Amino acid sequence: MTDQDLRNRLAELLLQGLEVGTGKHEEGVVDEVFRAFGLNWNDIDAAVSPKKLNRAEVLQKSAAAQLAKAAPSAEDLLNAVVRCGGRFVSMLDEVFTRLAQHSTSTSGTSDTFRLKRSGVDESSLTISPGFLERVHHLMEVLQHIPVGVMDEQALKSFTRWDNGVSYGRWPINDDHDDRLVNAVLDLAWVGPLVRQRAEADPGWTPALILWNQAHEAAALLTNAAEGLVRSHAAHLDMLAGLDIAEAAREVFGDGVADRQENYLLEEIERFRAERTFWITACPGLVLTIDQVSTIGLGDDLEVSKRPAEHYYYGSGVSDLAGFVAMRKLQIWAENQRPETEQRIFQDPAALEDWLSWVASSCQEATAWLENDVLEATSEIDFSKRIEAIEEFLNLPLWKQRDLLYEVWLLCATLDACEDAAWEVELSLLPSVDGAWVLSVGPANSPVARIHMGTDKTVILDVWREPMRTADSGILTPDLAISTPPPYVRDLFVVEAKDRIKMTVGKPLEADASLDQTKLGRKTALGVAQRYAIGLHPIATWICNHCDFRQDSDPCHNHGDAWTSIHLADQFRPGHVPEGFKQSLRIALSPAPGTMAGPATEPSQIPGLVLVVDVTGSMHSRIDSAFSTFGNVEAFPFKEFRVVLFSDHGQNEPFLVRKLGPFPAMTQLADSIGVQPRGSGGDIDEALEDAMQRCKEIVEDIGPQTVLVLTDAPPHSAVACPYQIDFSAEVQALLAFGCRILVANDWLDPNNRTWSGFVDHPDFRLAPLADLVAGWKRQ
Structure with a gap:
């Protein structure tokens, strides 16, 4: 065949x-x-x-x-x-x-x-272990592809990404400046230009023919790259039972694993957690990128593009995933376009030479990816x-995929509730003929109940398609989390709209009519506004497992400070945005004083712990921060401590150093001024170690307000020599009753969902002092 x-x-x-x-x-x-x-x-x-x-x-x-x-x-x-x-x-x-x-x-x-x-x-779907086994067997057959050892060094030579720009070479072992990966991405903007010139001047027609040939060759190269990504994902799934170092040895070879390449171990850890391979792209370098972002593929080969917490460095397979994703998104290294355009559009002959090289090089690189990069151990006939x-x-x-998506959305929301420390009880799953039936349709009673930890008095109801009355008539959102009777209020509303053709729509103007009957029902924002105005929830989400017609950022609030509205496409397993969890946590937060048991009030926190990054890039920022700090009364604490940190390395003056307590902020500043400064040497710094020292302080003296000044992210638990997990240390501090404020330029405020943890992208202590003081007086 x-x-x-x-x-x-x-x-x-x-x-x-x-x-x-x-x-x-x-x-x-x-x-x-x-x-x-x-x-x-x-x-x-x-x-x-x-x-x-x-x-x-x-x-x-x-x-x-x-x-x-x-x-x-x-x-x-x-x-x-x-x-x-x-x-x-x-x-x-x-x-x-x-x-x-x-x-x-x-x-x-x-x-x-x-x-x-x-x-x-007739609209039903029965799920049993036997059915699941059948489904997974079929998926295994469909996904049965070659797996084996990847030639990591060769892939890196081919791609060599740096912040979204490829400096890789083809052929990989030659000393030249021919960058095939970038050239393939450049075809997206070269095509329209050469078509325009061919329409105006027949002398450019041969170049247009060559562009089509190069475009077809590039498609085959992209397919080969996508195949290696899928093979890599399948191999890692086969090795799910091994620890990360052993898995790295299996997929990249003993030589790589023996060197304990941290970025390879981190990549495997990320894939197991997020099912995605990606590269990092930076604003000013890559088209349409206006903030540091990750671009890549999920294990389902779907394109993933999202804001990044910090810079990621991955394997050559992640580089291939980034290449495939950028080509599907039709984006390229915008900062290099002027030079490339001037060089290849000098005349038709120059463009023809370049396009011929792209086409032939794609053919050669495709054969190389298909035959030489992977040392395969198994395969199956496609037919x-x-x-x-x-x-x-x-x-x-x-x-029944629309029915399945709606029920999955319920489960994903319940997972987010549990992440926010709520306990879930599914209340209505009656047994019929030996099977549990979950009815999906207009409901008269909640399908689940959640309560806050051991406190059974703080209860919320979870509804599937509740019947709600609004000025515009009956509203039945797919999901609503509400306060119980007698004071029923919908706090969190979610609607599934699995339609790829749905447009985003326009937000309401401040003086727009609130006639709900005139709100659009075919746009995502129109649907969201009907629920937001009709039900008055704290947060409304419109979710789609496909794409909306226009790009949408799930972290962007289309509402206002009192009623948030969010749109999320590609909302499916492995792609639930952190903003969804954060929004739910905020919407479901009980009022202060409603929780049982003692709680530490902010006004009862007596001390401040200042955590300061003293590596090379922070030297001038530390001096600038303290030079602008004038009002010592802005920090109304009884005592002050400091935790200085640098990085792991033999040339550092120290890893972490604790100083204090001091009676005033001025003495703390003086003590920092006489301490040696570190150097760093890489992007990540030992912030995770510093947070562990903060935890030691809190264990000895009680809850503190923690103020962190840094311009770099922590190491992951895998990369840290002591396997310290930054997130675990932060959450431990929050559990003690601490408040944490981070002044930085590496964390996106929308990506941290912990109550009591705030990011502020500003190194100046003066505005931070106001924030801390106001926070303390709450």
Whole structure:
């Protein structure tokens, strides 16, 4: 069977599985699959008349032919199936885990659960261990790809990323300045320019033909890179039972593992936690990047682009993931474009030479990636996966994917509740015919109840599609967390809109009419505003496992200081944004004094611990910070301590040094002035060690206000020689009743969800003094 035959068969199976043309489930996933190959589903659908006899059959045949032609290879179509199907399998796993945990804690008997909509018997999905085993077996067959040892050194020579710009070479072992990775990304802006010139001057037509050839060759190179990323992910999953160092040795070879390359170990740790490989891109260097961001691929090969906490350094496989993601996003090294454009557009001959080099180099590099980078240990004939694909696409999870997504969203929200220290009790899962039935539809009672730790008096109800009355009529959000009777109020509202065609919409003007009947229902913001105005929650979220039409930042508040509104696309397993958890934590925070047991009030915290980074880049900032500090009364504490820190290394004057207590801030400043300064030498510093020393102080004398001045992130627990976990130390301090304020330029305030932990991107002590003083007086 040829690759074309495989593409035709795969396209037919995919469209049949998605029930294209039947009027069912034709949004979201269908749009996403076609858009991935440069096709517009609306145009294809509109080309077949609604009155056409046997319309579904005709539409499927036409759409399948176009899809098979647009896909570069059968492997690409398989990736589309795995990419979309994988997210629903992950949802299935997480829903089953949540329901099974509840069943074990209540009856201890049931392991079969049926999800259904109220009053609609045919709309149901039964989940059992046998069904899960079948699903995972099919996924294993579909994802059965070569695994083995990656040539890390060669990949690094090929990519060599630095803040989103590639300095890698092709051929990799030659001494030259030919950067193929950047050139492939540059094709995205070269194409429109050469088309314009060819339309105006036929002398540029040969260059346009060569651009098409280079573009096709680049697509094959991208496919090869994507295949290595998927192989790497599959291999790491096979090694999930090994510790990180052993896994690194298996995937990168003994030589790399024996050197204990920290960035490789950190990457494996990140992948196990977040299921993503990425590179770091910086503003001013990469197109559309306005803040330090990670760009890469998830284990489902979906593009991931999000704000970064600090700079990441990964393996050559992560570099490939970043390359694939940047090409799919059509972004490039913007800072290098002027020089490149001047060089290659000197005349048609110069551009033709460059495009010919890109095309031939892509062909060579594709063969190298496919044949030389991976020392494979197993493989399978692609054609043997056809039967598994057909069975997989006929699974009920495809036909009931909207139902599954809504229930998964409930489980993801309950997980966020538990992260915020709430305990969850699923209250309504009645047993019917030996199966637990979770009804999905308008409800008259909550599906779960949460309470704050051991305090049973602080209770909230969790609703699935509650019936709510507003000025515009009845509202039924997919999910609402509310205070219990008699004073019912919706605090947190979530709505699932799994439609890729949905636009973001426009925010309301300050003087706009509040007539809810006129609010848009087809835009994400329009839907959110109806809930926000009608139900008055503290936070409203509109979530989509696909993409909205426009980019949306889940951390951006489209509402105001009193009613936050957030939009989140790609909201699915492994991609729940930290902002969602933070928003939920804030919305569900009980009023002060409502919690049982003693609590440390801010006004009772007597002392301040100043944590100061004394490495090289901080020297001038320390002096500047203290020179602008004038009002000693702005820090109304009884005593002051300081914890200085540098970094791990033989040339540092110290790792961590504690000083104090001092009766006033001026004495503390004088003591810092006579201490030796460190050097550092890399991006991360020993902040994790310093926070551990703060914890030792607090264990001895009680809760403190902690003020941190730094311009660098801590090491991860894996990279720290003493395996100290920064997050664990911070949360331990918060558990003691401390308040922590970090003045920095490396943490995004939206990425920390701990109550009592605040980021302030300012090194000056004067405004920080005001913040600390106001905080202390609360």
